[in-house]
Amino acid sequence: MKGKSIVMLAVALGCGLVAMIGVQQVLSGDKKEAAKKTMPVLIALEEISPGIEIEDSMVTFKEMPMDMMPTDAVTSADQYVNRGLRTRAFPGTPIVQAMLGEEGVFSASNEIPSGMRVAAISVTAKTAVAGFVNPHDRVDIQVTYKRRLKGVTTERTKTVLEYIEVFAVDKQRDMIDNESESIYKNISVLVTPEQVNLLRLAESKGDLNFSLRHKDDDTQEQVADIDDEYFDAKVRALFGEDDIAPEDADYVNPELTGDQQDIRNSINEEIDEEPVTEPIPTWTIVIYHDGEKTVEDVPLSDPNAIDNIDVEPTEPQGTEPEPAAT
Secondary structure (H helix, E strand, O other), X not given: OHHHHHHHHHHHHHHHHHHHHHHHHHHHHHHHHHHHOEEEEEEEOOOEOOOOEOOHHHEEEEEEEOOOOOOOEOOOHHHOOOOEEOOOEOOOXXXXXXXXXXXXXXOHHHHOOOOOEEEEEEOOOOOOHHHOOOOOOEEEEEEEEEEEEOOEEEEEEEEEEEEEEEXXXXXXXXOOOOOOXXXXXXXXXXXXXXXXXXXXXXXXXXXXXXXXXXXXXXXXXXXXXXXXXXXXXXXXXXXXXOOOOOOOOOOOOOOOOHHHHHHHXXXXXXXOOOOOOOOOOEEEXXXXXXXXXXXXXEEOXXXXXXXXXXXXXXXOXXXXXXOOOO
């Protein structure tokens, strides 16, 4: 009995081992089969800008293992025919369905929300925050202009609009290359019709500047206007001249270093200028005396007085009237 039991146990172990090896081979075969299974995925052959129709020369299909391909990859030609991209695609990039625009829609105007407008503003490296502004960023817009009041011309800086979305930079609607040496020329912003008019009026007054802000910081600061007088008062308060500063100055006056003293001296240096005065209105009088004609400009103490004077035309004294033509 003992010998039979040993034999039966050996047979059972052998059968179990064979079954285990068979199962492992089947599972391994399934994995290899799955790994070998591929599908065609649409790949960009060149850089494709948003808003233009995808042409066959721009893309190709490449076989890709199913376990490596994007879940929403474009896998057939009918999925991209008569469509453009919402975002830029670079060579070798798989194109997914989320990148595709609506069928037959290629213009950026279709992305403007109802009731909104897109206004373009000319910029330089200085006014465009050194090229760090990208589409979909949020910016504030300021204008610096000259203002003449009571014969005195001053400069003023005013915040025109806050937390405005950038619609495009030049013609680009997605992230641009900030490492590029060239600076863009225009920034287009998404605004209401009323804000369009405000921007155009601000442009006619002076130079527009952008200040970049965090996309989630939608606080409306309503910053007060800054003019020459306010600027001088704040600077003098900062550098220790409290007697000239406004009562609400909230700057702490530090102990002046040598560099600060030089800055303060340059700012407070007074330049003698002739006061700007309005021209005095005059009245031109023609005087005839002994056959001689004299013209004099007489200043008017009351500019409105000339409107109340009745002057009748008279013949010049000391001259004979010219004979009538025959």
